[in-house]
Amino acid sequence: SQQGEEDPQALSIQEGENATMNCSYKTSINNLQWYRQNSGRGLVHLILIRSNEREKHSGRLRVTLDTSKKSSSLLITASRAADTASYFCATADNYGQNFVFGPGTRLSVLP
């Protein structure tokens, strides 16, 4: 069952700008994961943040997690045209159940 949604549903920015996407969920989690999907391709795992972590970095990606608000954000810094894709979040409970929720955020980075 789906827990929540990503927002915004669509985001268009210029190359070099930062992009921020948000994700909300409803139940307690073990971790939260962000994925990227290029048009016509499968989902690629980007980053995992555990429920006891508040922030995590991976290259140009920065993920925050606020378990009190049941929300997470994904920041892509210095965006590139190649970052154009849909971004989804998924949560995992302690039993390994992962659900991808919402329509994702469609990011367009314009050159």
Add this chain to the structure above:
Amino acid sequence: DAGVIQSPRHEVTEMGQEVTLRCKPISGHDYLFWYRQTMMRGLELLIYFNNNVPIDDSGMPEDRFSAKMPNASFSTLKIQPSEPRDSAVYFCASTGWTSGGYEQFFGPGTRLTVL
């Protein structure tokens, strides 16, 4: 590891035909998920297995859909008979325990077109 492997990558069939999609999860992962993605409905969870046992099939659209996992390294999703509205991309994903908790990895998907 080669990651999650799905076959075929593309399938075109005619209405009424049986379709079988295949998935090989990542070795050692104890959960396997089948999803369907369309433009209209987005990504939908169909069914998932834990240690080869189906746990939740509430997302399976109707009796025409069935899924099996005879062993830890293989799963099938079957549609019989297929209909044009079944056209979608079907993803298999496996989940295993890492230092960060359970982590999920998707296969490349099977693009199904039912004419």
